[in-house]
Amino acid sequence: MSASEVPIRDRLFVGQDDQPYDFYLCPPLDTNNDLIQMVVEHGGSVVDDLSLECIVISSEGYDVPENLKDAHIYSYKAIEDSVANGIQMDFAHYLIHAPPPEPDFQQQEITAAEPQVEPKQNGSNNDNNDDEVNPFLDIDPEYPTEVPNSDPPPIGAESGLSADLPTVQQSKATAVFPKHHGVKYFTPEEDAFLLEEIRKRPWLGFKGHQIYKEICELSFFQKRERTSASLRERIRTLKYHVGYVYSADKDHKLLVDEDGKYVRSFLIKACVQPFTAADDFGLCKVVYGKLSPKPNSTGFETVYFPTNFFDKYGAMFPQHSPESWRQRFKNYLAIFGVANYLKYFIMEKQQGNDPLPSNSANRDWIKARRSLRKTDGPRLYFPNIPDEDQFIDDNIDTILVPELEGKNLDVFTPMAWTENKEDGNEAPPSKRQRVSNSTEPTAPESITRFVDTPTTYFREATFAKFYEKEGEPIDLDEVIPRKDSFLTDVANALKLEELTASNMLKALNKVGVKKYYAMFLIYRCGSKEWLVQKSIKRYVETNGQELLCISPGAWSNKAIDWLELKNKHLNDLLKAYHGEEDFNIQVAAFKKSHSINL
DNA sequence: TCACACACCCACACACCAA
DNA sequence: ATTGGTGTGTGGGTGTGTG
Numbered sequence: 001m002s003a004s005e006v007p008i009r010d011r012l013f014v015g016q017d018d019q020p021y022d023f024y025l026c027p028p029l030d031t032n033n034d035l036i037q038m039v040v041e042h043g044g045s046v047v048d049d050l051s052l053e054c055i056v057i058s059s060e061g062y063d064v065p066e067n068l069k070d071a072h073i074y075s076y077k078a079i080e081d082s083v084a085n086g087i088q089m090d091f092a093h094y095l096i097h098a099p100p101p102e103p104d105f106q107q108q109e110i111t112a113a114e115p116q117v118e119p120k121q122n123g124s125n126n127d128n129n130d131d132e133v134n135p136f137l138d139i140d141p142e143y144p145t146e147v148p149n150s151d152p153p154p155i156g157a158e159s160g161l162s163a164d165l166p167t168v169q170q171s172k173a174t175a176v177f178p179k180h181h182g183v184k185y186f187t188p189e190e191d192a193f194l195l196e197e198i199r200k201r202p203w204l205g206f207k208g209h210q211i212y213k214e215i216c217e218l219s220f221f222q223k224r225e226r227t228s229a230s231l232r233e234r235i236r237t238l239k240y241h242v243g244y245v246y247s248a249d250k251d252h253k254l255l256v257d258e259d260g261k262y263v264r265s266f267l268i269k270a271c272v273q274p275f276t277a278a279d280d281f282g283l284c285k286v287v288y289g290k291l292s293p294k295p296n297s298t299g300f301e302t303v304y305f306p307t308n309f310f311d312k313y314g315a316m317f318p319q320h321s322p323e324s325w326r327q328r329f330k331n332y333l334a335i336f337g338v339a340n341y342l343k344y345f346i347m348e349k350q351q352g353n354d355p356l357p358s359n360s361a362n363r364d365w366i367k368a369r370r371s372l373r374k375t376d377g378p379r380l381y382f383p384n385i386p387d388e389d390q391f392i393d394d395n396i397d398t399i400l401v402p403e404l405e406g407k408n409l410d411v412f413t414p415m416a417w418t419e420n421k422e423d424g425n426e427a428p429p430s431k432r433q434r435v436s437n438s439t440e441p442t443a444p445e446s447i448t449r450f451v452d453t454p455t456t457y458f459r460e461a462t463f464a465k466f467y468e469k470e471g472e473p474i475d476l477d478e479v480i481p482r483k484d485s486f487l488t489d490v491a492n493a494l495k496l497e498e499l500t501a502s503n504m505l506k507a508l509n510k511v512g513v514k515k516y517y518a519m520f521l522i523y524r525c526g527s528k529e530w531l532v533q534k535s536i537k538r539y540v541e542t543n544g545q546e547l548l549c550i551s552p553g554a555w556s557n558k559a560i561d562w563l564e565l566k567n568k569h570l571n572d573l574l575k576a577y578h579g580e581e582d583f584n585i586q587v588a589a590f591k592k593s594h595s596i597n598l
Numbered sequence: 599t600c601a602c603a604c605a606c607c608c609a610c611a612c613a614c615c616a617a
Numbered sequence: 618a619t620t621g622g623t624g625t626g627t628g629g630g631t632g633t634g635t636g
Contacts, residue, residue, distance in 0.1 A: 183602065183603055183604090183634085183635050183636060184603070184604095185602075185603080185636095186602090186603085205627075205628090207627070207628055207629080208626065208627040208628065209626065209627070209628090210625095210626060210627080227603095227604070227605085229603090229604055229605055229606085230603060230604055230605090232604095233602085233603060233604060233605085234602090234603080236629090237601085237602065237603080270627085270628085271611090271612095271626080271627055271628085272610080272611045272612070272626085272627055272628075273611075273612095274610080274611075274628090275610090275611080305619075305620095307618070307619085308618090320611085320612090321612075321613090323612065323613065323614090324611065324612055324613090326619095326620090327611075327612065327613085328611085330620080330621075331610085331611095332610095359609080359610070360609095363609095
C-alpha cells in the first residue's frame, strides 16, 4: 500500500521538512493493515527496505532479529497512541530496544574515569540521581518519564515532545543506527532528555554555555559521551525550538501546579540584555542634561556622579541593573563621549537613519579612543559631527525616544551636591535647584509643560475591584508567544462600522481583553480606538507593567492627579497636552462618573 | 553539495573586588 | 561610596570533519 492510495487526514507523521516519516514494521506487524493504514493516513509511509533511513517498529516481547540488534526499536503503540491522541507522542517513551553499548567505549569509561559503582548524589535536586542502568536497555533512570515519586513531578508524562517534534524528525535516521564513530547523531530520547533538562533550568536561558555544561554532567549524557558543546550545538541545530520552559521561583525552585505538574511558561528570557542605541541615548541625555559633563584638555569629559545616581537610574530604567548601567557608562559612553554620542545620535535621526549603540557606532574609532585614553595621546574627534554643543541643546528635545517617554528625570538633578555632598540623600522636590542648563522647575506655577508618566495601577476603586476579582487584564502567558498575531487581532477587532463603546467592548473581549480592562481603556482614552489599541500594545510590550499608552488623549493617573489639584495653571498645561476640546470632554466625563474628586 | 556534530573564537553584558 | 580593573559567562559567528 502506498500513501497515495489513502487520503491523508493529518500530518501526524510528517517532519518539518515535509518528508513523511518512514516506518519499518517488523514482522508480523508488516501485515497489520490497520497499523499500516494508521501510518499512511497520518502522513507517514511504510518501507520494507532496512537500508533506508527509517524508524523501526515492533512489539514488546518479540525477539529482536540479529540484523536489528544495533537498531533503536519502538513499540507499535507509539503509532496507535499518537493517532488516538491526535498529537505525535514522544517516541522515546516507546523505546523497546536499543543497541548495546559499544564495549571499547564503555570499558574505557569505566576503567579510566569512573569507579565501578558511581557514588549516588543524594541532593535535594532529583536531576542527578544515578541508579544502576540496565546496559541492554538504553533508557536511563534520569530520563524524564522515568523520574518516579520524586518531589518535582514527572515531566515527560504530560509534556512529552508533542509539538516540539523537530527533534524526532531531525534525528530519525540516527535513531535507527546511531553511529559511535565519526558523526554521532542525536537520538529522539537524547533530544527529549535535553529539552526537558533545558526547561528545568529557565534561569540559565538556553543560548549560553553554562546550561549545557550542567546538563552534560548528567550521567545520561556522560554515558553517551556528549560534550557540552555538542549539546549546545544540537539546540542551535534545532533552531532553539524549546517551546516553553518550566516556571521557577527566585530560588530556582520549579513551580508545581495543583496536579503536581511543572508549570509551563512561554516567557523565555535571555540572560543578557544588549544595550540599544536608545539605552545609550537615554543615559547620555540624562548625564548631559543633569550632570553637565565638562570637556577636559584631552578631549574626554569629566562627570561627577551624585550618590546613588546609577541606583536611581536602574530603578527608573530597569532593562539593565544599576551596575550594568554604570559599566555601560564606564566602558563605552565615557570612551565615546556623552556629547559625541548625542551629536551622532541626533545627526543619524535627522538623516532618517537608525543610530547604532555606542559599542558599534564606529568600532575602529572607539577602539582608538580607548587606547588614547590610557596613553594620553592627541585628541581624536568623532567624524562628521558639529563642534558646538549648541547643536545638542537645539535638537535634543526634538528626538523622541519611546524609552524616555513619560519618565520624570527630575530625580537626577543633583541638589547643590558640589557644596554639601555628604548629606546627599534624596533631594526633596521643593529643594531642586538649577544646577545644569536644563533643570526642571518644581513649583506648580513654574512648570511649563505636562510630561506624562506610565499608569501602572487602577486608580478607580471600580476597576481596582475588578482587577482583584478577575485578575490580569490580558492573559499574557497566552498572548506573548503570539504577540504579533494578538496585536493584529486587536487591530482587526477595532475595525468596527459603529465605534460605540459597547461594540468595542464586545470586540475586544472576543480577542482576549477582559471586559473591565476594555472599559478602563475606553474610559481613559475617551473611546478613541487608536489609543485603546496603542494602550493594549503598550501593555503587552511592557509585560503588563503599563496599563495605558502615553499619548495626548490617553488620560494617565498622573493627569488625573493633576486634575484633582484643581490648579488653573496645571489645568492649562493639561489642556495644552491633551488639547482643549479633549480636556473639556474628558473632564465632563470624569465628573459624570464621580470616580474622581473634581 | 548539504546537513549535522563538534569545536573554537570573540565582543560584550554583567558581576565582583580592591583601593 | 565611588572608581577602575578584572574575571566569567552569554550569544552568535564560523571553521572543520563526516556521512
